[in-house]
Amino acid sequence: MAGLLASRQKLLLHRAAKPVVFILCLLPFAWLFYAALANQLGANPAEALVRATGDWTLRFICIVLAVTPLRVITGTSALARFRRMLGLFSYFYVVIHLLSYSWFDMSFDVADIAKDIAKRPFILVGFSAFVLLTPLAATSLNAAIKAMGPKRWQLLHKLVYLIAGLGLLHFFWMRAGKNNFAEVFVYAAIVAVLLGWRVANHWSKNRKRLAASSVASLR
Numbered sequence: 295m296a297g298l299l300a301s302r303q304k305l306l307l308h309r310a311a312k313p314v315v316f317i318l319c320l321l322p323f324a325w326l327f328y329a330a331l332a333n334q335l336g337a338n339p340a341e342a343l344v345r346a347t348g349d350w351t352l353r354f355i356c357i358v359l360a361v362t363p364l365r366v367i368t369g370t371s372a373l374a375r376f377r378r379m380l381g382l383f384s385y386f387y388v389v390i391h392l393l394s395y396s397w398f399d400m401s402f403d404v405a406d407i408a409k410d411i412a413k414r415p416f417i418l419v420g421f422s423a424f425v426l427l428t429p430l431a432a433t434s435l436n437a438a439i440k441a442m443g444p445k446r447w448q449l450l451h452k453l454v455y456l457i458a459g460l461g462l463l464h465f466f467w468m469r470a471g472k473n474n475f476a477e478v479f480v481y482a483a484i485v486a487v488l489l490g491w492r493v494a495n496h497w498s499k500n501r502k503r504l505a506a507s508s509v510a511s512l513r
Contacts (some may be wrong), residue, residue, distance in 0.1 A: 299369055306372035315376050319383040322350045323390065340398035347391035348420075348468075352481055354384035354463050359458060359488040366495065378434050381454075385431035388424050416467030421459035426453050458485050 305311065324344055329335050335342040358380045365373040400407045409415050430451055432438070439447045462485060466478045 300381070302368070303369050303372045306370065312376070312379065315379060318378065321356070322346075323387070344391065344394045344398060345468075347387050347394055348465070349477075350392055351384055351387040352465060354380060355385060355454065355458050355461055355490070356481065356484050358384055358454065359485065363488060363495075364490045380442070382431055382434055385427055388427055392421075392424055405491075416464050419460050419467065420464035423457050423464060424458050425458070430454065455489060458489075 326343060330339060330343060330450075333339070358377060361373055361377045361380065365371060396402055396407055400410065411421050415449070428452060430449065430481065431452060433447060442450070462478070462482055469475055469478050
């Protein structure tokens with residue numbers, strides 16, 4: 295078991311690991327770009343592109359939320375080195391999602407976009423998630439962590455939980471028009487499990503800390 299863990303750690307710490315993960319994260323965009331050029335996005339390519347980039351945004355947010363549980367459960371601390379890249383890819387796909395909507399649906403008409411955001415709740419929720427994700431992407435550099443301090447930086451990045459909830463709500467309202475909630479429930483279940491693990495892990499740590507302090511006070 296120890297040998298398997300050491301092998302995993304060595305593989306994840308290899309100098310080629312980050313470039314490989316980067317390429318894998320870029321593959322969905324590469325496929326969508328190719329499909330758009332080759333006219334393989336179906337009868338409504340604009341809608342397909344908007345929806346696909348939104349789906350990949352939500353998927354990457356789920357992947358980011360899964361990094362810490364996987365790292366703790368498997369004991370593979372090296373997984374943490376990919377979290378920042380995965381978070382930035384979440385932002386990359388949400389930017390492409392917003393640009394696709396702004397271009398294909400609204401023709402980059404800022405006034406119409408503002409009216410649409412105010413008029414349609416699911417657009418407002420999605421835009422709010424984008425706005426909240428922006429400072430997380432902007433503070434992803436080490437310099438930002440040093441400038442803010444670890445505690446304030448960690449507090450800011452807890453917004454990812456709220457962003458995940460807004461993303462799910464945006465997805466739910468979007469699918470409500472066609473009464474198609476199958477995928478929504480899948481993502482909701484994944485996010486619920488990941489957040490539930492964090493709550494349980496936090497509670498367990500606090501319980502152990504209280505038990506340790508109680509033992510220390512009796513000595």
